[in-house]
Amino acid sequence: MVVCRDQVGWLRHLRLQWKLLGAMVLVAAVAATFAAAASYTARSAREATSRAARTLRIIGLEDDAQAALIAMQTGYRGFLLSGDEQLLQPYATSGPVYTVRVGDLQAELADDPQEVARWQELKERIAGWQQEVAEPTIQLRRDAIAGRATLDDVAARESAGETQRRLDSALTDMADAITLQQAQLAEQGQRADEASSVLQWLVLAGLLAIVGTGVLLAVVVGRDLKGPVNSLTQAARKLAAGDLSQRIRLARRDELGEATSEFDRMADELERLIRQNASILRAAGEGILGLDAAGRITFASAAASRLTGRSVADLVGREVCSIVHPSSGERSHAPGACPIKNSVAAGELHERVEDVFTCSNAPAITVEYTCAPIVEDEQVTGGVLTFRDIAERQRAELERLTRERAELARIQAEVARQASQRAEDTQRFLVHATDQLMASLEWEVRLHRLAQVAIPFLADTCLVYLLDDTGRLRLLASARAETTPEAMIPELDRWWQAHAGEVPTELAAVLVSRTSGESGAPLLPWTAILARLAGPGQGRGQPFGLMVLARVSPGASYTVEDVALANELAPRAALALENAHLYQQAQQAIRVRDEFLAAASHDLRTPLSHIKGFVSTLRQTDVEWDEETRRDFLAEIEREADRLAQLIGDVLDLSRIESGGLEPMERAATSLGDVISGGLDRARRLLDGRELAVDVPSNLPAVWVEATQIERVVANLVENAVKYTPSETPIHLSASQVDGAVELRVDDEGPGIPPQEVDRIFEKFVRGSSTRASKAGTGLGLAICRGIVEAHGGRIWAENRPDGGARLVVRLPLALETAKRSG
């Protein structure tokens, strides 16, 4: 690191522009000082000169005044001596001149009152002389000329006037004044000289001071700048030479400070980049050799050093051909045959996927290499040789494969462990589920257990559907985990009803799912397994229901194992339900049997009660019955005995029908009209005069029936209509051909059948509401009818007619159709 010696402590923080400005201001100040002094000195000199000039003027004026006085004296004396008026002329002319000159002098000397007074006094003395002496003397001389005075008079007068003394004294005074002025002049001249000399010195000294200040400032500022600039230069030079540690670290805030700190930052960045490049080169797995245009190595990566068996320092500067020889084990190439040098020389990329490098200092290596030229300004300046040990890569590849295989084996083991765990869980689940399902034989209990049993192991919501009589699936049980919103059950049900509603035909469970992305987004996304319930028992694999096992949560899913488990659970569930159903049926059968016994016992006991009553009556001895009454009682006994016999017959018939013992063995193609006539003959005694309208077309096709049995059906139906309708209403019997069958209808105009009984009236001992019944029957008539009709492959049902009254319908197969079917 270069540390700048910088002694001008405070100065270094000052910015350069301020430094220069300060220096200029300083120089200007010095110059101004000297200029001011010079100006002052020059003014003094000027003043001295002008004062000398005035003094010269004054001396001139004084000389003039002296000359005028002398001229006056000369003219005066000449006139006095000669009397020549002409000689008096200078006196006359010089008098005013003298006065004017003295006035001028006084004006010039205005600032010197002493001199003004001196000249005033001189002026008055001369004026006094003129008045007192000269003028009277001149007059006297003129008088002498004219003869009015003598010359002696003139001389006397003149001598009395002391002209000589007066004028001499005046002239002496004047000479004094001039001498005084001359002395002043001399003094002033000397002062002007002094001033100009001072001025000269000042200019010289000023120049020297300015130059000196400039030099001093240049030295100071130069010293302030020189250090850092030198440091900068020095550091830059060293940095360029490769010393990356060069920093200036100058603690100053001026432009140089900024420049040096920029330099430091640049050096930092450069060092970082170079170190980064170096570490990249070090880290690069490939050997990298930088080449100059002549094929000499300029840099080498760590891998290149390792692969060639030479240090980086050893590599740099050598010819690449002396280090590695591409191709096929030859020790060297013929001149100009090295593909690397050729590539660099030609500026062309040279690549080989596989080659052998023979190294001068290391074993030969199998490589993949690339030689790329470096082109700057369309000039090949060198190249980069990149080579990679393929053997190393192959080794690494092998290692990677081995590692991956080991990882795969570990994963397989884990999967197997999980699978076995899963199998165990699954088994436990199935055992638990079966236990739960079998725990109760009750249908309802099993249904609800079934809904609950899969939760939470296989589902968090479960819906159980079973087929109803119309073949539609009906939701009979549902359950959900605590975490599932209650609303999900109707949601799933709605979806199910809207999208399928039928048992899937596939044997295996089906997976469906619904995410929030669809239109009419669900409450929560869900995935469900649809497992059909098909019994192994009576149904013989026919599906009778469906389990919807759903997982309700974002991201919930089912695996193949889950579906398989559902496939395991479904038959168990089906079996459990089937068993429960059989149990329910058995219970129902027992109940029906009990009810039948109760009804049969009641119905058998009724005629028996009557017989016993009348027999008991006839046996009483306390009452004597007349003959007619006795006969009536006996007739009652006989009638009730018949009723008993018919009832027993009906019960036996029905029992035979139910056990299949009343199969129509003697079937023949029979006219329905004949059968109806026979039936009406049987019922005639019951009609009791009721109006009966029969509408049977004569051209009906034959039916395949045993006539006696169908006659009984007709009789029973008519008897039923008679019993359940008011005696004044008519009964209609009609027949027609319908869809390959013949339909027989018995209509009445009674109150109709209550809706809840329409399907039940064909059951044993079920008698319609007895308000309709005027006579008690056995309660077996319609049950026997159904047994007979169904044994013939026909169908019987009841309905209420829209315009009132009941209709009982029997549909019997045609003889032709039956014959066709059978063969």
Next chain:
Amino acid sequence: MRPTILVVEDEVPMQKYIRANLQARGYDVLGVGTGADALRVVGEQTFQAVILDIGLPDRDGLDILGALQHDAGLPVLVVSAGGRETDRQRALELGANGYLAKPFGVEQLLTRLEGLGVRSSATPRRIE
């Protein structure tokens, strides 16, 4: 005045049997076939006792037992062809004054009727 017995029975032969025997022994008898008729006539007429069949066409005879006993203040003899012990129990629990299972003979009928405290003033007579 002869005591009048109300017979509520839908089976015509049974009604005929009871009526013949009671009339022969000095009772007046009114027979009705439904529960509704029974409730109607007890409001119109005075009876001494009721013979009530359980198996009525319009309703269970025991349903009107309370109305006949308490509202009309009549002793009731319940008869039934059900043959089940539960019928007797139900009838007696509901407060029937007597119970008679069908079939029954004349002596049983008369005994039970007398058990209700109903006696005929007349001696048996020959029916002409």
